[in-house]
Amino acid sequence: MKNRRALRIGARWWAGLALLVIAALLFFSAPSVDDEVGALLGNGVVFSQGALMRTLAVLDxxxxxxxxxxxxxxxxxxxxxxxxxxxWLAPRMAAPALLEVGSLALDVRFVTLPLEVSVLIAGLAVTAFWMTRNLKSRARAGQGA
Known part of the structure; x- marks a missing residue:
């Protein structure tokens, strides 16, 4: 892509909006898996898959x-x-988290995992663009001295 600014803005919007979509999907499908085991903590403490999905939704x-x-x-x-x-937590969410969309039952795990991979790439792109921007401005400041 020749327009770096458009790529930078696109990566920013993709990462942000994809995280919000993932959060909505996780939050609305969490009640269907509240009874499933998500993570086992120390001393036999069980963290349900629904609670795990809600926590991820808030952080997203x-x-x-x-x-x-x-x-x-x-x-x-x-x-x-x-x-x-x-x-990393995806294997701990083994139970199907279904979200009713009309007459279709959508398992959100198959939607969120590809989105998470794209968010990983877009988030790293946002970081790389911002860091190269800072390096260029520092290099220009050093040239004037």
Whole structure:
């Protein structure tokens, strides 16, 4: 792509909006898997898959809004980190999380996983664009001295 600015803005919007869509899907499908085991903590404490999905949804909203409002390197890294955490927790979400869409029952795991991979790439792109922008401005400042 020749227009770097368009790619930078597109990566920012894709990472932010995809995280918000993922959060909505996770939040609305979480009640269907409240009884399923999601994660086993120490001393036999069980964290349900629904609670795990709600926690990821809240964190996805925070990261998505941050990258949309203030797209800097830390926001891009946070979006990418949220994608890595969600992909790491994916095997723990083994039960089908169904979301009723009209007469269709959609398993959100098959929608969120590809979106999380794309958020990982877009978040790293936001970070890379912001860091190269800072390097260019520092190089220009050094040339004038």
């Amino acid at each position: 909203v925070a990261a998505g809004l941050w990258v949309l409002i203030r797209p800097r390197s830390y926001a891009g890294l946070t979006a990418a980190l949220m994608a890595v955490i969600a992909l």
